[in-house]
Amino acid sequence: MKLKSLAGLAAVVLACSTAVSCGSSDPEVTADGRTVLKVAIATPTWNAGFATLAVAEARKYFAEEKVDVRISTFASGTQVAQQVIAGQTDIGLMTAEPVGIGQEKGTSLVYFAGYYPKWIANIQVPEGSDVRSIRDLPGKRVGVTAVASSGTTFVRTAMEMEGLDPATVKFIPIGGGAEQLNAIKSGKVDALGLWDTQYQIVENAGIGLTPIKIGSTDGLFGGGFAAKGDVLKENRDALTRFGRAMAKAMVFAEENPEAAVRDLWGLHPEAKPQSSGSEEEILDGQVKVLKVRLDGQGVEPGKDRWGEMDEKAVTATIAFMKQAGLIKKTFPATDIYTNDLIPEINKFDFSEIRAAAKAAE
Template sequence: MPKPRVLIGLLATLLVTTLTACGGTASGGGSSTLKVAVTTPTWNAGFATFLLAQSQGYFADEGLDVQFSLPPSGTQAAQQVIAGGADIALVTPEPVIIGASKGTDLAYFASYYGDWIYSLATLDGSHISKVADLKGKRIGVTNVSSSGATFARVALQMAGLREDDATLVPIGVGAQQVSAIKDGQVDALALWDTQYQIVKNAGIHLTDLPVQEMAGVFGGGFAARKSRLDADSDAFVKFGRAFAKGVVYTQANPEAAIRAMWKVEPDTRPAAGIPEADALAQQVKVLQVRLKGLGVPAGKKDWGTIDPGGVRRAVDFARKAGLIDKPVDVDKIVDTSLLKDINDFSRDEVLKQASARK
């Protein structure tokens, strides 16, 4: 199966940046700054845990100044880390697996998405019941370079179609996205878990379009250069611990996480004319989807664990899809040696803090 054309240039860029990469901001001289590339077009409720951890001072308590950037695709997030522009990338498996096949040293040190987050869905009246029915149809994506778009191309190929047998239509996010769907600009969607909930919140009815090959595939998480994980492990432990505290807090008090997001990123507040209580309820629904997808039930002690079998399935998927032409060893792209120290904190203390905000 041929590789999707959209990835060819990106792979070349990954190789070039690997050869010129420099160290991140947390190494050398004991700097306390960590730059984190979060793959999302905009802040939304699905990422409220990040801003809750920041608002609660969990990063500051660890002596970290965490600076976020929002690259619109996982490939761009991975490139930032490889080139030294960021220390950590929140990414799905494709760029890490592809990078490993080309000689980069990105490795996951903690999971974030327990399972694969991208999927296909159809709209009412589309008469689409299987992926092969997408031939000649329009598939809505946030942008044509997004991981959702890549997934759509691969899903078409795995169904025996060419990647250009369907048209990918960029529909953005938020109100622009909802308007495009309601106006009938697309027949199907290739989005991710929380984006689908945002669409459902707008009263749009969707039907899942299963891609069986994705069952049990690792969804992705926090990745850094393996050399950095080895040389500056303390900084990554501190980041992971602060974020894990944010997860525990958010699970106990999701409403407080949404309000923290509104405070830190005012653009995420409800638009004029929308009652705050209604907006809070809708955004909590989005956040709950993400919390469920973390694969860490409330009360579970170990955050960030990675199932090697799920990673192996992700590698198998990448090879079947033509994203790589040779196997990638799971041990090359996963390093869970920091998780014990990351999870070394008092959950009871965090729960007390969350309870106090109710």
């Protein structure tokens, strides 16, 4: 069968061919000696799946590592990739598709720390839907956070791999938070193209979901923090310090997820769900979302190594993208990831962070 590449993503990675801003420059440094790092993340709203970023700020891990991290949110991973490629941001937290496509198009995006150990996108259907498999999708309405989101990419890819035309599906942007939940509850969509933490948020709202099995995604690498190759080379020390702060935040959140969620609420009050439930019930639901992201991070006692990426999993992801038609040919996994920074990122006292987390409110 003929598989089509996603034109939107492909266009993004070509943006630097004419953009003046694509060149690298020395990083900005604050008056107190902290390196300014701009970080772009793909999420329609702040939620507990990103609580570790709030922990790193609230618990002063960024400050300890002499980095001043300035985070911007974008509706999709495609937009995050565009920001990194164009030099508008230093670091992008993104899934694998734009990085793989970027490599083929000659734009160097390299993961230096993993954040999504597993493939995070899949297709699920809300209770009452008559969709039972991918082959039932033609003619249906599929809810996605944004038309250019990784969830949309995955639904299109899954359909093409089954010999189906994605143009037969109507993608409905449903954003996040209350807008997303209302769209699902009101029956505006027949299926969902979201990712793991988003599905947990939906389930927390009392909406039953049924996953559609996509066996070809088993064992794939999901993505993480990426930078352009020249930025990685020139700003290695700053990126290592950023990674170390994130590793500390991961350890803290693993030990005390309740405190991590409260840190998120403190910095981003809008992330606290508006619910009629008790404070304990709301907190419990948010902890469930955070634990989805903490799974497989490698920070539980006995492992103590965050951010390391598995070459076999990255290789499998590249093969999947080739099979899906997102890229024309495979390439070595090491073209898009490096574990070179991981030993230095993990040079801190894990037990000290765990003790502080245990004592935290």
